[in-house]
Amino acid sequence: MNTSDKKKTKELAQNLISEITRLSKIAMKENGGRPLRFMEVCGTHTVAIFRGGIRQLLPDSVELVSGPGCPVCVTHDDYMDKAIAYAQRDDVIVTTFGDMLKVPGSKSSLSNEKTKGADIRIVYSPLDSIEIAKENPDKKVIFLAVGFETTAPTAAATVLAAKQQNVNNLFMLSAHKLVPPVLNLLLSDEKTKVDGFILPGHVCVVTGTEEFDFLADKFHLPGVVTGFEPLEILRSLYRLCYQVANKEAKIENEYGSVVKPEGNPQAKAIMSRVYRKSDTSWRGMGEIPLSGLKMQDEFKEYDIENVLPLSLENAKIKKTACRCGEVLQGLIKPMECPLFGKACIPEHAIGPCMVSVEGTCAAWYKYGGGKFVFGK
Amino acid sequence: MEYITMAHGAGGKSSHELMEKVILPELSNPLLDKLHDGAIFAVNKGKMAFTTDSYVVRPRFFPGGNIGKLAVCGTVNDLAMSGAVPKYLSLGAVIEEGFPISELKEILHSIRMAADEAGIAIVTGDTKVVDKGAADGIFINTAGVGEVIEGTDISPLNIKPGMKVIVSGYIGDHAATVLGARHGLSLPDTIKSDCAPLCHLTKAMLDVCPEIAVLRDPTRGGVAATLNELAEQSGTGIILDEEAIPVRDEVAGVCDILGFDPLYLANEGKLLAIVPSDKAEEIVEVMHTIKYGENACIIGRVTSEGAGQVGMETAIGGIRLVDMPMGNLVPRIC
Numbered sequence: 170m171n172t173s174d175k176k177k178t179k180e181l182a183q184n185l186i187s188e189i190t191r192l193s194k195i196a197m198k199e200n201g202g203r204p205l206r207f208m209e210v211c212g213t214h215t216v217a218i219f220r221g222g223i224r225q226l227l228p229d230s231v232e233l234v235s236g237p238g239c240p241v242c243v244t245h246d247d248y249m250d251k252a253i254a255y256a257q258r259d260d261v262i263v264t265t266f267g268d269m270l271k272v273p274g275s276k277s278s279l280s281n282e283k284t285k286g287a288d289i290r291i292v293y294s295p296l297d298s299i300e301i302a303k304e305n306p307d308k309k310v311i312f313l314a315v316g317f318e319t320t321a322p323t324a325a326a327t328v329l330a331a332k333q334q335n336v337n338n339l340f341m342l343s344a345h346k347l348v349p350p351v352l353n354l355l356l357s358d359e360k361t362k363v364d365g366f367i368l369p370g371h372v373c374v375v376t377g378t379e380e381f382d383f384l385a386d387k388f389h390l391p392g393v394v395t396g397f398e399p400l401e402i403l404r405s406l407y408r409l410c411y412q413v414a415n416k417e418a419k420i421e422n423e424y425g426s427v428v429k430p431e432g433n434p435q436a437k438a439i440m441s442r443v444y445r446k447s448d449t450s451w452r453g454m455g456e457i458p459l460s461g462l463k464m465q466d467e468f469k470e471y472d473i474e475n476v477l478p479l480s481l482e483n484a485k486i487k488k489t490a491c492r493c494g495e496v497l498q499g500l501i502k503p504m505e506c507p508l509f510g511k512a513c514i515p516e517h518a519i520g521p522c523m524v525s526v527e528g529t530c531a532a533w534y535k536y537g538g539g540k541f542v543f544g545k
Numbered sequence: 546m547e548y549i550t551m552a553h554g555a556g557g558k559s560s561h562e563l564m565e566k567v568i569l570p571e572l573s574n575p576l577l578d579k580l581h582d583g584a585i586f587a588v589n590k591g592k593m594a595f596t597t598d599s600y601v602v603r604p605r606f607f608p609g610g611n612i613g614k615l616a617v618c619g620t621v622n623d624l625a626m627s628g629a630v631p632k633y634l635s636l637g638a639v640i641e642e643g644f645p646i647s648e649l650k651e652i653l654h655s656i657r658m659a660a661d662e663a664g665i666a667i668v669t670g671d672t673k674v675v676d677k678g679a680a681d682g683i684f685i686n687t688a689g690v691g692e693v694i695e696g697t698d699i700s701p702l703n704i705k706p707g708m709k710v711i712v713s714g715y716i717g718d719h720a721a722t723v724l725g726a727r728h729g730l731s732l733p734d735t736i737k738s739d740c741a742p743l744c745h746l747t748k749a750m751l752d753v754c755p756e757i758a759v760l761r762d763p764t765r766g767g768v769a770a771t772l773n774e775l776a777e778q779s780g781t782g783i784i785l786d787e788e789a790i791p792v793r794d795e796v797a798g799v800c801d802i803l804g805f806d807p808l809y810l811a812n813e814g815k816l817l818a819i820v821p822s823d824k825a826e827e828i829v830e831v832m833h834t835i836k837y838g839e840n841a842c843i844i845g846r847v848t849s850e851g852a853g854q855v856g857m858e859t860a861i862g863g864i865r866l867v868d869m870p871m872g873n874l875v876p877r878i879c
Contacts, residue, residue, distance in 0.1 A: 175788055175860070178860050178861060179860075179861065179862045181861075182861035182862050182863075183862065219865055220859070220865060221859050221860075221861055221863055221865070222857070222858075222859040222861070222862075222863020222864045222865040223861070223863055224863075225863045225864050225865075226861070226862065226863045267804070293802070399859060399860060399861040399863070400861060403861065526804070535866075535868055536865055536866045536868070537854075537866040537868070
């Protein structure tokens with residue numbers, strides 16, 4: 170970036186900050202002096218907000234809280250226990266995204282099992298699992314299919330490709346989750362105090378903006394879809410403040426270059442061909458109706474839980490003081506958990522929010538955990 | 546002789562043959578050729594610097610270097626960062642039984658080339674052979690001595706608020722290359738390890754400004770780890786300018802794919818300097834005229850605020866923490 174571009178970026182940021190300050194102060198007066206509280210739903214936004222140093226620039230009248238948008242963080246203990254049980258079998262190769270390795274199950278983690286000799290391989294795309302399956306015809310290759318609307322279409326495409334190529338030893342352990350239902354549940358809880366949402370850009374590429382209209386229609390809250398550059402995030406905050414100050418509640422799209430109101434019809438079609446909506450459990454929040462994806466009957470021979478059912482005794486979940494559930498719902502900041510930065514650190518995570526780099530606790534910890542003296 | 550055998554390490558005829566036919570033809574110099582138990586050399590008055598390091602990189606050969614070049618440059622650079630002119634090096638190798646002699650020759654040749662470039666001589670050495678499976682090919686240790694340049698005093702305690710932070714060029718090249726090679730990513734030819742001896746660069750810098758507070762080569766843990774250590778040791782804060790830090794697009798690309806941050810990647814031919822503010826521009830200008838310093842620039846400043854912490858000024862004018870790297874990010878990279 171040359172000097173004049175640098176100056177321009179800083180100027181634009183300054184202008185947005187002064188508008189955010191002005192509008193949020195107006196809105197704050199009207200709601201009895203409480204700072205405006207916006208939730209960034211997506212873990213990538215959480216990290217981008219820290220990386221951009223955005224919190225340090227915001228006035229006291231605006232507060233940012235993180236939502237339930239880190240796929241690893243919301244993955245339930247039961248799921249990890251199943252993945253571990255499959256990984257322990259000699260006839261199984263587990264393929265997974267790297268950040269699932271350290272997520273604690275009720276007794277072990279995939280990382281522990283890998284050390285003990287389980288064949289667990291990190292892939293960068295679920296499609297890599299097809300090659301692994303072809304190279305190992307005598308093994309069952311199981312992909313840990315987790316993630317939101319962003320990863321579900323590629324997992325679905327992998328199933329379709331496996332079927333087309335007659336690969337019969339590739340399976341999914343599927344626990345995909347959907348963003349709109351969890352936001353709906355959050356807002357139905359009167360403890361939740363949020364004045365608007367920074368909506369997840371990548372998820373909206375697939376879902377479109379229409380699936381988030383209920384935020385405005387049902388809860389009268391604004392939402393802005395945006396990208397991940399610091400200026401884009403500031404602009405979304407400006408739009409949120411503008412709407413609140415003017416008592417508007419609309420879903421705006423500031424990421425129009427890639428997000429369409431109807432989303433990506435092709436990706437949605439692949440998803441609904443392979444999956445149907447079902448109830449599913451979220452870590453720290455319990456079962457949420459129609460918030461997950463199950464494989465359609467047509468593809469049940471690719472569903473490992475159908476092909477090779479497990480009879481796991483109901484694992485006793487260790488009771489700890491971990492407050493990940495409340496962190497995921499934006500009810501508390503990570504530092505309010507008694508374990509944060511003490512017993513629970515990234516090298517030794519107790520809760521899943523400390524595992525993934527996009528986990529709320531891990532991001533707060535990495536960027537100073539409230540003890541960063543240069544800024545707030 | 547095609548492969549290293551246990552006999553090569555037994556001290557008898559085979560050991561002698563390895564020395565005469567493989568090692569001496571590459572490393573020969575008057576001090577080494579005597580094959581004494583130790584090298585004897587004269588010293589000038591003044592201070593000496595002494596350092597050692599071991600090298601276990603995997604893969605052993607990577608674009609831009611190999612374990613041999615790394616073993617020379619790493620130790621040479623540790624001496625250079627102490628404000629010394631490197632003079633003599635020792636070389637110890639632990640070799641796994643069955644190691645191809647042709648590969649050993651190639652490594653020795655790289656060692657010689659790097660030593661010549663740095664202007665040092667390898668004056669003593671040792672070879673041990675271990676059973677197959679007891680080592681991963683070859684492990685190398687080097688130790689070096691150098692003469693400290695008169696009038697210099699390199700110490701984190703000399704870091705004072707107001708000083709400037711200089712980096713000698715693009716960061717992360719070495720680790721991105723090694724990681725790329727390890728993960729089978731096909732990288733463009735433009736990105737290779739930066740492995741290089743920096744003693745001529747540091748000499749030129751210290752000639753212009755003997756008051757340089759600190760020189761450091763940001764190897765394992767990268768720029769982030771090095772600056773965090775310095776901030777902690779000196780009890781000052783350091784603020785970096787995000788836009789000023791030189792990172793190649795290809796390295797940024799590898800980082801995106803593998804989920805790393807260039808600030809945390811190891812370098813093997815880069816240095817960080819903390820220098821008096823009024824001399825910073827002049828030092829950078831001189832660096833631009835010396836090999837391996839062509840892309841040097843100022844990337845930050847020392848503050849009294851934020852003692853022990855490193856911050857980064859972002860493009861939009863915010864500040865974020867640059868923390869100490871955690872755990873074993875990238876094992877065995879140097």
